[in-house]
Amino acid sequence: xxxxxxxxxxxxxxxxxxxxxxxxxxxxxxxxxxxxxxxxxxxxxxxxxxxxxxxxxxxxxxxxxxxxxxxxxxxxxxxxxxxxxxxxxxxxxxxxxxxxxxxxxxxxxxxxxxxxxxxxxxxxxxxxxxxxxxxxxxxxxxxxxxxxxxxxxxxxxxxxxxxxxxxxxxxxxxxxxxxxxxxxxxxxxxxxxxxxxxxxxx
Amino acid sequence: xxxxxxxxxxxxxxxxxxxxxxxxxxxxxxxxxxxxxxxxxxxxxxxxxxxxxxxxxxxxxxxxxxxxxxxxxxxxxxxxxxxxxxxxxxxxxxxxxxxxxxxxxxxxxxxxxxxxxxxxxxxxxxxxxxxxxxxxxxxxxxxxxxxxxxxxxxxxxxxxxxxxxxxxxxxxxxxxxxxxxxxxxxxxxxxxxxxxxxxxxx
Numbered sequence: 249x250x251x252x253x254x255x256x257x258x259x260x261x262x263x264x265x266x267x268x269x270x271x272x273x274x275x276x277x278x279x280x281x282x283x284x285x286x287x288x289x290x291x292x293x294x295x296x297x298x299x300x301x302x303x304x305x306x307x308x309x310x311x312x313x314x315x316x317x318x319x320x321x322x323x324x325x326x327x328x329x330x331x332x333x334x335x336x337x338x339x340x341x342x343x344x345x346x347x348x349x350x351x352x353x354x355x356x357x358x359x360x361x362x363x364x365x366x367x368x369x370x371x372x373x374x375x376x377x378x379x380x381x382x383x384x385x386x387x388x389x390x391x392x393x394x395x396x397x398x399x400x401x402x403x404x405x406x407x408x409x410x411x412x413x414x415x416x417x418x419x420x421x422x423x424x425x426x427x428x429x430x431x432x433x434x435x436x437x438x439x440x441x442x443x444x445x446x447x448x449x450x
Numbered sequence: 451x452x453x454x455x456x457x458x459x460x461x462x463x464x465x466x467x468x469x470x471x472x473x474x475x476x477x478x479x480x481x482x483x484x485x486x487x488x489x490x491x492x493x494x495x496x497x498x499x500x501x502x503x504x505x506x507x508x509x510x511x512x513x514x515x516x517x518x519x520x521x522x523x524x525x526x527x528x529x530x531x532x533x534x535x536x537x538x539x540x541x542x543x544x545x546x547x548x549x550x551x552x553x554x555x556x557x558x559x560x561x562x563x564x565x566x567x568x569x570x571x572x573x574x575x576x577x578x579x580x581x582x583x584x585x586x587x588x589x590x591x592x593x594x595x596x597x598x599x600x601x602x603x604x605x606x607x608x609x610x611x612x613x614x615x616x617x618x619x620x621x622x623x624x625x626x627x628x629x630x631x632x633x634x635x636x637x638x639x640x641x642x643x644x645x646x647x648x649x650x651x652x
Contacts, residue, residue, distance in 0.1 A: 258509055267473055267562075267563045267564070268473070268563070268564055269472075269473055269474070269558070269559065269560045270471075270474070271470070271471055271474030271475075271560075272471075272472070272473030272560055272564065274574065291498025292475075297464050306626040337523075345563075346562060346563065347563045349564075353559060353613055354559040354560065356613060356616070356617045357471065357555060357556040357559055357613060357616070358470070358471045358473075358474055358556065358560070359547075360469075360548060360616040360617060361469040361470065361547075361548065361616070362469070362470055362474065362635045367616075367617060367619070370617045371617045371619070373619045374614055374617050374618065375618070395549050396626070396631065397626045397629060397630055400623050400626045400627060400630070401607065401610075401626070401630035401631075402626050403610065403614065404606075404609075404610025404611055404613070404614055404623065404627045405603065405606050405607050405610055406610070407606075407609065407610040408603075408605065408607055408608070408609040409606055409616075411555055411558060411559060411606070411609050412576055412602065412605065412606055412609075413562070414558070414559065414562040414569075415558045415562060415569060415572045415573045415576050416573045416576065416577070417569070417573070421602050421606065424598070424599045424602045424603070425602060425603055425606045426635060427599060428600065428602070428603035429603075431634065431637060431638065431641075432630060432633060432634045432637065434637075435633060435634065435637035436633065439633075449560040
């Protein structure tokens with residue numbers, strides 16, 4: 249029961265922080281959404297909202313990384329993986345009325361200039377995503393430096409897509425950005441002499 | 451003096467909203483930063499923080515659009531314009547300790563699921579940027595549909611760059627994304643049979 253309560257707090261907090269940001273989400277609301285008391289929140293997270301947010305960013309960041317990586321693992325090639333990734337993001341936005349997007353970005357922008365400890369946590373999550381995405385691209389045969397650059401652009405353009413599609417309440421930006429990302433991946437693979445259908449490294 | 455006070459309120463609010471988001475910025479802090487009284491804020495903005503934020507987003511959004519468009523106007527060609535745009539963004543981030551970035555994004559993510567009137571204002575600002583950027587690309591000879599897609603990716607990748615570079619306190623993501631965006635522009639121009647150096651429409 250103890251583990252269940254802690255898990256529920258983190259799970260519900262992830263949703264609220266993602267949708268409302270750090271400053272816009274209060275402990276009372278976090279407790280109510282988790283069906284926990286404020287005392288229970290402090291029991292599991294003695295550092296209060298800041299500690300809860302840090303844990304939430306790490307857990308939600310890892311879950312999101314797992315989701316995106318599983319899409320790339322299921323795809324027959326890199327280009328298809330990118331296509332599925334943006335199509336999935338667009339579909340999730342529509343299905344959740346543009347609420348469920350990146351679990352890190354809203355808090356990351358909120359705290360970037362105002363809470364250096366939490367900023368460092370968001371940086372750590374993004375660095376983890378970048379390492380995983382770079383590894384996926386390297387697997388497909390690109391040299392590591394090009395792979396790192398392409399993976400950075402993949403994350404950045406997905407984040408930009410969440411921002412523009414949430415603001416417009418329209419999946420069109422995310423879909424258009426997906427098409428651009430596919431064009432870029434094709435161009436980079438082509439320039440590096442890697443076949444778009446390549447499945448394994450040499 | 452009246453106009454000066456109102457301008458000062460909007461100017462200082464733009465800085466605070468950009469750096470701290472909507473929920474994280476209170477009326478007291480806005481008044482203090484503007485060297486105005488709370489009464490004065492309500493005199494100019496009877497709708498309080500929400501009305502002030504809407505005006506701030508529009509004014510700061512237009513100023514930022516003007517800045518980016520002037521970079522593209524000064525550049526000898528589209529590829530150079532994109533290079534300068536990302537180099538300028540990276541330099542500004544470093545010069546301001548990663549505080550001065552997009553004046554819309556932080557508020558946009560904060561309000562996307564919680565304040566539909568302000569969300570609509572952020573959508574309007576982004577739509578204005580997209581129209582201007584698309585026009586710039588069309589001027590350089592791309593058909594309007596490709597231009598719209600490329601302009602969407604330009605804005606999205608710049609936004610993603612602000613997010614990743616602010617989180618990491620490192621200009622490297624913004625610079626890497628700029629290189630990817632240049633590669634994409636080159637690929638799209640090439641595919642459309644437009645010379646990268648083309649300056650005017652046919």
